[in-house]
Amino acid sequence: MKIGSYFAGAWHAGKRSGQPLVNPVNQNVLAHVDSSGLDLSRAFDYARSVGLPSLAELSFAERGAVLKSIAEVLIKHRDRYVEIARLNSGNTARDASIDIDGGIGVLKFYARAAERLGKSKLFIEPGQDQLAKEPVFFSRHIWNTRPGVALQINAFNFPSWGMWEKVATAFIAGVPSVVKPATSTAWLSAEMVGDVVAEANIPAGSISLICGQAAPLVECLSAMDSLAFTGSSGTALLIRGSLHVLESGARLNIEADSLNSTVIGPDAAVGGPLFALAVREIVKALSVKAGQLCTNIRRVLVHESILPALQDAVAAEISRITIGDPAGSDIQMGPLVNLQQRDAALEGITKLSKETKLVAGAARPHTLSEADWLRGAFIAPTLLRCDDPSGAENVHHVEVFGPCVTLMSYRTLTEAAALIVRGGGSLAASVFSNDAEAAADLVAALGPWHGRLLVIDETVGKNHTGHPIVMPQCVHGGPGRAGSGEEQGGLRALRFHMQRTALQGSPQLFQRLSSAETEFTL
Ligand code: NAP
Numbered sequence: 001m002k003i004g005s006y007f008a009g010a011w012h013a014g015k016r017s018g019q020p021l022v023n024p025v026n027q028n029v030l031a032h033v034d035s036s037g038l039d040l041s042r043a044f045d046y047a048r049s050v051g052l053p054s055l056a057e058l059s060f061a062e063r064g065a066v067l068k069s070i071a072e073v074l075i076k077h078r079d080r081y082v083e084i085a086r087l088n089s090g091n092t093a094r095d096a097s098i099d100i101d102g103g104i105g106v107l108k109f110y111a112r113a114a115e116r117l118g119k120s121k122l123f124i125e126p127g128q129d130q131l132a133k134e135p136v137f138f139s140r141h142i143w144n145t146r147p148g149v150a151l152q153i154n155a156f157n158f159p160s161w162g163m164w165e166k167v168a169t170a171f172i173a174g175v176p177s178v179v180k181p182a183t184s185t186a187w188l189s190a191e192m193v194g195d196v197v198a199e200a201n202i203p204a205g206s207i208s209l210i211c212g213q214a215a216p217l218v219e220c221l222s223a224m225d226s227l228a229f230t231g232s233s234g235t236a237l238l239i240r241g242s243l244h245v246l247e248s249g250a251r252l253n254i255e256a257d258s259l260n261s262t263v264i265g266p267d268a269a270v271g272g273p274l275f276a277l278a279v280r281e282i283v284k285a286l287s288v289k290a291g292q293l294c295t296n297i298r299r300v301l302v303h304e305s306i307l308p309a310l311q312d313a314v315a316a317e318i319s320r321i322t323i324g325d326p327a328g329s330d331i332q333m334g335p336l337v338n339l340q341q342r343d344a345a346l347e348g349i350t351k352l353s354k355e356t357k358l359v360a361g362a363a364r365p366h367t368l369s370e371a372d373w374l375r376g377a378f379i380a381p382t383l384l385r386c387d388d389p390s391g392a393e394n395v396h397h398v399e400v401f402g403p404c405v406t407l408m409s410y411r412t413l414t415e416a417a418a419l420i421v422r423g424g425g426s427l428a429a430s431v432f433s434n435d436a437e438a439a440a441d442l443v444a445a446l447g448p449w450h451g452r453l454l455v456i457d458e459t460v461g462k463n464h465t466g467h468p469i470v471m472p473q474c475v476h477g478g479p480g481r482a483g484s485g486e487e488q489g490g491l492r493a494l495r496f497h498m499q500r501t502a503l504q505g506s507p508q509l510f511q512r513l514s515s516a517e518t519e520f521t522l
Helices: 041-056 060-076 078-089 093-115 161-173 183-199 233-240 243-248 273-285 307-319 339-353 370-375 413-421 436-449 490-497 507-513
Strands: 005-007 010-012 019-022 029-033 138-145 150-153 177-180 207-209 226-230 251-255 261-264 299-303 357-360 382-386 404-410 426-432 450-456 498-505
Touching: 005 041, 005 183, 019 183, 029 078, 029 183, 041 177, 041 207, 060 078, 060 093, 060 161, 060 183, 078 093, 078 183, 093 161, 093 183, 138 490, 138 507, 150 161, 161 177, 161 183, 161 226, 161 490, 183 207, 226 233, 226 490, 233 251, 261 273, 261 413, 273 307, 273 426, 273 450, 299 307, 299 413, 307 357, 307 382, 307 404, 339 382, 339 404, 404 413, 413 436, 426 436, 436 450, 490 498, 498 507
Parallel strands: 150 177, 150 226, 177 207, 226 251, 261 299, 261 426, 299 404, 382 404, 426 450
Antiparallel strands: 005 010, 005 207, 019 029, 138 498, 357 382
């Protein structure tokens, strides 16, 4: 099977055989991806000349209705997607759900949000300022759709959610998307777009998909376009440094990697409910999607009085995880996405091991045969402990994109916060404590360094959505190393695709533009 690209109203196949996609369990080739020889600038031309006007014909509410129909198509074919995610990404049913149902969920959320916006196509912020002595000259702020294309470059670990969370918000804003999935897992993205194009009656040119080379796409950007990138900080650096991106003036949003942390407060008594909640979340970080979540916990800051018990509890739990081919019904954790990612993760663990002691992992899990261990991209859940986190460097800088977590002890919460900010800015941090005052202090210290903070006390219990899980209501992205980007957060996400203009004029002008439906704060 060869995976092509969809643009200008048709599917196009690359001219070469392309890059193989494999099953990470056994390296069987599943498909090839290729975009060589394709005129990718046509995708942008078509999105500008056909996609923009066809979206402009629809109101916010009508765009929301289309998003709903996209979600319905995806729900219809969900079982096929779960199978693709198992074969190509090594996903268990739970892993696949996070990506596939997460993508469907985000579409449904934005469909509802857009439907509430009604018939308008622009926003006027409520409130005005008088700019002259006489009440004849005022200013207000309006938001209009940017007449450009949203280029969306995604990471391999979320071929569904990563695509739909970006498409949804561009779509509501009236901006056509050109999606570039990561090559290694592009099959699922292509299958979904194929179904949506065939069955959802989307406006012509509103969604294009380029499977294959990414770099030429960046060269197609111009002033009204945007680029939303998700991936490693290394690739992000290349994009930021691109002269074309700089010269074009296109908007840039970067979602990169980060060394996310969790803090276990001194009040999390060993064996108590808070302690159990923290153990549960750390074990998830060491097993769900084989640790391949950008928001995953990488560093655990635990009070020195609790560390030995926490270490034992986590080690005991992860020793019971069944690892293997996710085709098996008893399998709780699959492989990494491919051998290159496994090698990169092992390389990262080697770097961390210079500053840490191995508590568990880094050996063949008892549930895997020697042959499967050798040919599959498996890594056992790996728990490390760093006894000198203040003196260490790698544990705060090296992202192991797999099932690996490092425990570090602290004496005071001030010290814990100082260690966390050594990560240089992260997507998410969590705090396990019943002490609201201490938690509030941590929120103040960690807030500027994070895109999202999750504070768990016993009243929240198991009702929380999880440390790594991105909810569309909440902003996603983090400062510094995490890319300094921001996505989602409900309709706040539309800001990226719209232009805010200060409008100065008379009350008559504002009366003409304003209505109950256009008055809105983004
Ligand atoms: P990656 O290697 O940086 O690739 C990300 C995307 O960039 C892929 O689509 C890739 O295409 C493309 N790309 C590669 N070179 C490019 C270039 N010169 N110009 C433009 N695009 C280029 O990352 P990955 O291995 O797919 O994903 C794992 C990383 O992503 C981890 O570090 C993880 O933390 C991070 N991540 C972050 C978030 C977040 O929301 N912050 C979410 C998920 C993952 P090809 O696949 O064709 O090379």
